[in-house]
Amino acid sequence: MANIQWYPGHMEKARRQMNERLQAVDMVIELRDARMPLASANPLLATMAQGKPRLIVLTKIDHADPKKTQEWIGYFIAGGCRCIALDLLKDNHCGKKIVRESLALMEERRQKQIARGIRPRAVRAMVCGIPNVGKSTLINRIFGKNALKAQDRPGVTRSLTWIHADEQLDLLDTPGVLWPKFDDPKTGSILAALGSINDDILDQKMVAMDTIRMIQNGYPGLLETTYETGEVNPNGMLKGIAKKRNLITSGNLDTKRAAILFLNELRKGKLGRLTLEDAYEEDEENVSE
Ligand SMILES: Nc1nc2c(ncn2[C@@H]2O[C@H](COP(=O)(O)OP(=O)(O)OP(=O)(O)O)[C@@H](O)[C@H]2O)c(=O)[nH]1
Ligand SMILES: [Mg+2]
Known part of the structure:
Protein backbone atom coordinates (compact mmCIF):
# COMPACT_ATOMS: atom_id res chain seq x y z
CA MET A 1 0.00 0.00 0.00
CA ALA A 2 1.03 3.60 -0.28
CA ASN A 3 3.61 4.39 2.39
CA ILE A 4 1.91 5.07 5.67
CA GLN A 5 3.97 7.42 7.76
CA TRP A 6 2.34 8.00 11.06
CA TYR A 7 4.44 9.08 13.93
CA PRO A 8 2.81 12.07 15.53
CA GLY A 9 4.63 14.03 18.20
CA HIS A 10 2.68 12.47 21.04
CA MET A 11 4.02 9.03 20.15
CA GLU A 12 7.61 10.23 20.29
CA LYS A 13 6.84 11.80 23.67
CA ALA A 14 5.27 8.54 24.87
CA ARG A 15 8.26 6.54 23.71
CA ARG A 16 10.60 8.81 25.67
CA GLN A 17 8.47 8.65 28.79
CA MET A 18 8.19 4.87 28.55
CA ASN A 19 11.96 4.60 28.30
CA GLU A 20 12.37 6.71 31.43
CA ARG A 21 9.85 4.67 33.40
CA LEU A 22 11.26 1.31 32.36
CA GLN A 23 13.92 1.44 35.05
CA ALA A 24 11.23 1.32 37.72
CA VAL A 25 9.45 -1.61 36.10
CA ASP A 26 9.96 -5.32 36.84
CA MET A 27 8.38 -6.72 33.70
CA VAL A 28 6.51 -5.81 30.53
CA ILE A 29 3.06 -6.96 29.44
CA GLU A 30 2.98 -6.62 25.69
CA LEU A 31 -0.47 -6.69 24.09
CA ARG A 32 -0.83 -7.83 20.54
CA ASP A 33 -3.99 -8.17 18.50
CA ALA A 34 -4.73 -11.87 17.89
CA ARG A 35 -5.84 -11.01 14.34
CA MET A 36 -2.35 -9.67 13.53
CA PRO A 37 0.20 -10.98 16.04
CA LEU A 38 3.23 -9.76 14.11
CA ALA A 39 1.99 -6.51 12.59
CA SER A 40 0.80 -5.48 16.06
CA ALA A 41 4.13 -6.22 17.73
CA ASN A 42 5.48 -3.20 19.53
CA PRO A 43 8.66 -2.74 17.58
CA LEU A 44 10.15 -0.43 20.18
CA LEU A 45 10.07 -3.07 22.86
CA ALA A 46 12.98 -5.20 21.74
CA THR A 47 15.37 -2.34 22.40
CA MET A 48 13.46 -0.69 25.23
CA ALA A 49 12.75 -3.67 27.46
CA GLN A 50 16.11 -5.38 27.23
CA GLY A 51 16.39 -8.06 29.84
CA LYS A 52 12.99 -7.43 31.45
CA PRO A 53 10.71 -10.48 31.54
CA ARG A 54 7.88 -10.17 29.07
CA LEU A 55 4.36 -11.57 28.88
CA ILE A 56 2.68 -11.50 25.48
CA VAL A 57 -1.11 -11.17 25.66
CA LEU A 58 -3.01 -11.75 22.43
CA THR A 59 -6.22 -9.70 22.68
CA LYS A 60 -9.54 -9.69 20.84
CA ILE A 61 -9.58 -13.45 20.31
CA ASP A 62 -13.37 -13.20 20.01
CA HIS A 63 -12.73 -11.60 16.58
CA ALA A 64 -9.80 -13.84 15.59
CA ASP A 65 -9.72 -17.20 13.83
CA PRO A 66 -9.64 -19.73 16.74
CA LYS A 67 -7.45 -22.25 14.92
CA LYS A 68 -4.91 -19.60 13.98
CA THR A 69 -4.89 -18.22 17.53
CA GLN A 70 -3.84 -21.65 18.80
CA GLU A 71 -1.10 -21.75 16.16
CA TRP A 72 0.16 -18.33 17.21
CA ILE A 73 0.23 -19.28 20.91
CA GLY A 74 2.29 -22.34 19.94
CA TYR A 75 4.57 -20.15 17.86
CA PHE A 76 5.35 -17.73 20.68
CA ILE A 77 5.78 -20.43 23.28
CA ALA A 78 8.09 -22.38 20.95
CA GLY A 79 10.10 -19.17 20.63
CA GLY A 80 10.59 -19.06 24.40
CA CYS A 81 7.97 -16.42 25.28
CA ARG A 82 5.21 -16.66 27.84
CA CYS A 83 1.96 -16.03 25.96
CA ILE A 84 -1.76 -16.09 26.66
CA ALA A 85 -4.72 -15.21 24.45
CA LEU A 86 -7.83 -13.50 25.85
CA ASP A 87 -11.19 -11.99 25.14
CA LEU A 88 -10.89 -8.97 27.41
CA LEU A 89 -14.56 -8.09 27.11
CA LYS A 90 -16.34 -11.36 27.80
CA ASP A 91 -13.85 -13.52 29.70
CA ASN A 92 -14.76 -12.99 33.36
CA HIS A 93 -11.53 -14.58 34.50
CA CYS A 94 -9.19 -12.63 32.22
CA GLY A 95 -7.99 -10.40 35.07
CA LYS A 96 -7.06 -13.39 37.25
CA LYS A 97 -5.31 -15.10 34.34
CA ILE A 98 -3.10 -12.08 33.66
CA VAL A 99 -2.20 -11.70 37.33
CA ARG A 100 -1.38 -15.40 37.55
CA GLU A 101 0.81 -15.35 34.43
CA SER A 102 2.59 -12.17 35.49
CA LEU A 103 3.38 -13.47 38.95
CA ALA A 104 4.55 -16.78 37.50
CA LEU A 105 6.98 -14.88 35.30
CA MET A 106 8.40 -13.13 38.37
CA GLU A 107 8.22 -16.12 40.73
CA GLU A 108 11.92 -16.94 40.71
CA ARG A 109 12.85 -13.39 41.62
CA ARG A 110 10.22 -13.31 44.35
CA GLN A 111 11.50 -16.56 45.83
CA LYS A 112 15.04 -15.17 45.87
CA GLN A 113 13.82 -12.09 47.72
CA ILE A 114 11.99 -14.22 50.26
CA ALA A 115 15.13 -16.35 50.76
CA ARG A 116 17.07 -13.14 51.45
CA GLY A 117 14.50 -12.07 53.99
CA ILE A 118 13.00 -9.36 51.79
CA ARG A 119 9.21 -9.17 51.76
CA PRO A 120 8.31 -9.06 48.05
CA ARG A 121 6.41 -5.93 47.06
CA ALA A 122 3.78 -5.88 44.32
CA VAL A 123 5.18 -6.66 40.88
CA ARG A 124 5.39 -3.56 38.66
CA ALA A 125 4.50 -4.15 35.03
CA MET A 126 4.41 -1.75 32.11
CA VAL A 127 1.47 -2.47 29.80
CA CYS A 128 2.31 -1.56 26.25
CA GLY A 129 1.25 -2.15 22.68
CA ILE A 130 0.01 -0.46 19.55
CA PRO A 131 -2.96 1.95 19.65
CA ASN A 132 -6.40 0.43 20.33
CA VAL A 133 -5.13 -3.06 21.19
CA GLY A 134 -6.84 -3.08 24.62
CA LYS A 135 -4.23 -1.86 27.13
CA SER A 136 -6.53 0.32 29.22
CA THR A 137 -9.31 -2.28 29.03
CA LEU A 138 -6.94 -4.96 30.34
CA ILE A 139 -5.95 -2.84 33.33
CA ASN A 140 -9.60 -1.99 34.07
CA ARG A 141 -10.47 -5.68 33.99
CA ILE A 142 -7.78 -6.56 36.55
CA PHE A 143 -8.67 -3.57 38.72
CA GLY A 144 -12.36 -4.46 38.51
CA LYS A 145 -13.43 -0.87 37.82
CA ASN A 146 -13.22 1.46 34.87
CA ALA A 147 -10.43 3.62 36.22
CA LEU A 148 -9.03 4.32 32.75
CA LYS A 149 -10.73 5.62 29.65
CA ALA A 150 -11.04 2.96 26.93
CA GLN A 151 -12.66 3.61 23.57
CA ASP A 152 -12.77 2.02 20.17
CA ARG A 153 -10.43 4.39 18.38
CA PRO A 154 -6.64 4.67 18.37
CA GLY A 155 -4.92 7.26 20.55
CA VAL A 156 -7.26 7.39 23.56
CA THR A 157 -4.60 7.15 26.27
CA ARG A 158 -2.25 10.13 26.23
CA SER A 159 -0.34 9.87 29.50
CA LEU A 160 1.39 7.19 31.56
CA THR A 161 -0.63 6.21 34.62
CA TRP A 162 0.11 3.76 37.44
CA ILE A 163 -2.84 1.74 38.74
CA HIS A 164 -2.61 -0.49 41.81
CA ALA A 165 -4.72 -3.00 39.91
CA ASP A 166 -4.25 -6.01 42.17
CA GLU A 167 -2.77 -6.50 45.61
CA GLN A 168 0.23 -8.12 43.96
CA LEU A 169 0.38 -6.22 40.67
CA ASP A 170 0.91 -2.53 39.85
CA LEU A 171 0.27 -1.70 36.22
CA LEU A 172 1.48 1.24 34.17
CA ASP A 173 -0.91 2.21 31.38
CA THR A 174 0.84 3.74 28.37
CA PRO A 175 -0.27 5.42 25.14
CA GLY A 176 -0.31 3.23 22.04
CA VAL A 177 2.89 3.51 20.05
CA LEU A 178 3.61 2.61 16.44
CA TRP A 179 6.91 2.32 14.67
CA PRO A 180 7.92 5.58 12.94
CA LYS A 181 8.23 3.72 9.65
CA PHE A 182 7.07 0.26 8.66
CA ASP A 183 9.80 -1.87 7.10
CA ASP A 184 7.27 -4.10 5.45
CA LYS A 268 -16.70 -5.35 14.22
CA GLY A 269 -16.29 -9.03 13.37
CA LYS A 270 -19.30 -9.09 11.02
CA LEU A 271 -17.29 -10.97 8.39
CA GLY A 272 -16.58 -13.73 10.89
CA ARG A 273 -13.52 -14.51 12.95
CA LEU A 274 -10.54 -13.66 10.77
CA THR A 275 -6.79 -13.56 11.34
CA LEU A 276 -4.74 -11.73 8.73
CA GLU A 277 -1.36 -13.32 9.48
CA ASP A 278 -0.31 -16.98 9.57
CA ALA A 279 2.11 -18.41 12.10
CA TYR A 280 3.45 -21.07 9.78
CA GLU A 281 4.66 -18.43 7.31
CA GLU A 282 7.04 -17.06 9.90
CA ASP A 283 10.19 -18.50 11.36
CA GLU A 284 10.72 -18.19 15.05
CA GLU A 285 13.53 -15.68 14.79
CA ASN A 286 10.85 -13.04 14.55
CA VAL A 287 9.43 -13.80 17.98
CA SER A 288 11.38 -11.14 19.79
CA GLU A 289 10.77 -8.42 17.24
N1 LIG B 1 -13.98 -7.53 20.91
C1 LIG B 1 -13.02 -7.14 21.76
N2 LIG B 1 -12.83 -5.83 21.97
C2 LIG B 1 -11.86 -5.48 22.84
C3 LIG B 1 -11.05 -6.42 23.52
N3 LIG B 1 -10.18 -5.74 24.28
C4 LIG B 1 -10.44 -4.43 24.10
N4 LIG B 1 -11.46 -4.26 23.24
C5 LIG B 1 -12.03 -2.99 22.75
O1 LIG B 1 -11.02 -2.32 22.02
C6 LIG B 1 -11.18 -0.91 22.12
C7 LIG B 1 -9.87 -0.27 22.53
O2 LIG B 1 -9.58 -0.59 23.86
P1 LIG B 1 -8.62 0.32 24.75
O3 LIG B 1 -8.46 -0.39 26.05
O4 LIG B 1 -9.05 1.74 24.77
O5 LIG B 1 -7.26 0.20 23.92
P2 LIG B 1 -5.86 0.89 24.23
O6 LIG B 1 -4.81 -0.10 23.86
O7 LIG B 1 -5.82 1.39 25.64
O8 LIG B 1 -5.86 2.08 23.18
P3 LIG B 1 -5.04 3.48 23.17
O9 LIG B 1 -5.10 4.06 24.55
O10 LIG B 1 -5.76 4.30 22.17
O11 LIG B 1 -3.65 3.15 22.75
C8 LIG B 1 -12.30 -0.70 23.13
O12 LIG B 1 -13.49 -0.43 22.42
C9 LIG B 1 -12.39 -2.02 23.86
O13 LIG B 1 -13.69 -2.30 24.35
C10 LIG B 1 -11.30 -7.83 23.26
O14 LIG B 1 -10.63 -8.74 23.78
N5 LIG B 1 -12.30 -8.11 22.37
MG1 LIG C 1 -5.54 3.26 26.36
Missing part, protein backbone atom coordinates in the same frame (compact mmCIF):
# COMPACT_ATOMS: atom_id res chain seq x y z
CA PRO A 185 4.44 -2.24 3.67
CA LYS A 186 2.16 -5.17 4.49
CA THR A 187 2.44 -4.24 8.16
CA GLY A 188 0.99 -0.80 7.43
CA SER A 189 -1.86 -2.32 5.42
CA ILE A 190 -2.78 -4.76 8.17
CA LEU A 191 -2.67 -2.11 10.90
CA ALA A 192 -4.81 0.20 8.77
CA ALA A 193 -7.28 -2.58 7.93
CA LEU A 194 -7.95 -3.33 11.58
CA GLY A 195 -8.19 0.28 12.73
CA SER A 196 -4.90 0.83 14.55
CA ILE A 197 -4.04 3.89 12.49
CA ASN A 198 -6.25 6.93 12.71
CA ASP A 199 -8.60 6.69 9.72
CA ASP A 200 -8.49 10.46 9.17
CA ILE A 201 -5.03 10.29 7.66
CA LEU A 202 -5.73 7.34 5.38
CA ASP A 203 -7.27 6.87 1.97
CA GLN A 204 -9.95 4.44 3.07
CA LYS A 205 -10.63 3.19 -0.40
CA MET A 206 -6.99 2.20 -0.79
CA VAL A 207 -7.04 0.56 2.64
CA ALA A 208 -10.23 -1.33 1.77
CA MET A 209 -8.85 -2.56 -1.55
CA ASP A 210 -5.62 -3.80 0.10
CA THR A 211 -7.71 -5.48 2.77
CA ILE A 212 -9.95 -7.16 0.20
CA ARG A 213 -6.86 -8.66 -1.43
CA MET A 214 -5.54 -9.90 1.92
CA ILE A 215 -8.83 -11.55 2.84
CA GLN A 216 -9.14 -13.11 -0.60
CA ASN A 217 -5.72 -14.71 -0.05
CA GLY A 218 -6.37 -15.95 3.48
CA TYR A 219 -10.05 -16.80 3.15
CA PRO A 220 -10.82 -17.52 -0.51
CA GLY A 221 -14.46 -17.03 -1.45
CA LEU A 222 -15.50 -15.45 1.86
CA LEU A 223 -16.08 -11.92 0.56
CA GLU A 224 -17.72 -13.09 -2.62
CA THR A 225 -20.19 -15.12 -0.55
CA THR A 226 -20.76 -12.47 2.13
CA TYR A 227 -21.46 -9.64 -0.27
CA GLU A 228 -22.84 -11.80 -3.09
CA THR A 229 -20.98 -9.61 -5.56
CA GLY A 230 -19.72 -12.11 -8.11
CA GLU A 231 -16.79 -9.68 -8.46
CA VAL A 232 -13.25 -10.57 -7.58
CA ASN A 233 -11.21 -7.47 -8.35
CA PRO A 234 -11.16 -5.13 -5.32
CA ASN A 235 -12.64 -2.09 -7.06
CA GLY A 236 -15.40 -4.23 -8.55
CA MET A 237 -16.00 -5.70 -5.11
CA LEU A 238 -16.48 -2.20 -3.66
CA LYS A 239 -18.90 -1.36 -6.46
CA GLY A 240 -20.75 -4.59 -5.72
CA ILE A 241 -20.98 -3.69 -2.03
CA ALA A 242 -22.22 -0.17 -2.91
CA LYS A 243 -24.89 -1.68 -5.14
CA LYS A 244 -26.02 -4.28 -2.65
CA ARG A 245 -26.18 -1.78 0.22
CA ASN A 246 -27.64 0.95 -1.95
CA LEU A 247 -24.80 3.40 -1.40
CA ILE A 248 -25.50 5.90 -4.15
CA THR A 249 -24.22 9.48 -4.27
CA SER A 250 -25.30 11.83 -7.06
CA GLY A 251 -26.64 8.86 -8.99
CA ASN A 252 -23.34 6.92 -8.84
CA LEU A 253 -22.28 3.89 -6.83
CA ASP A 254 -20.32 5.36 -3.92
CA THR A 255 -17.25 3.14 -3.52
CA LYS A 256 -15.80 5.38 -0.79
CA ARG A 257 -18.81 4.78 1.45
CA ALA A 258 -18.67 1.10 0.50
CA ALA A 259 -15.02 1.05 1.63
CA ILE A 260 -15.91 2.59 5.00
CA LEU A 261 -18.82 0.20 5.48
CA PHE A 262 -16.67 -2.80 4.58
CA LEU A 263 -13.86 -1.80 6.98
CA ASN A 264 -16.37 -1.23 9.78
CA GLU A 265 -17.91 -4.63 9.24
CA LEU A 266 -14.50 -6.30 9.25
CA ARG A 267 -13.44 -4.55 12.46
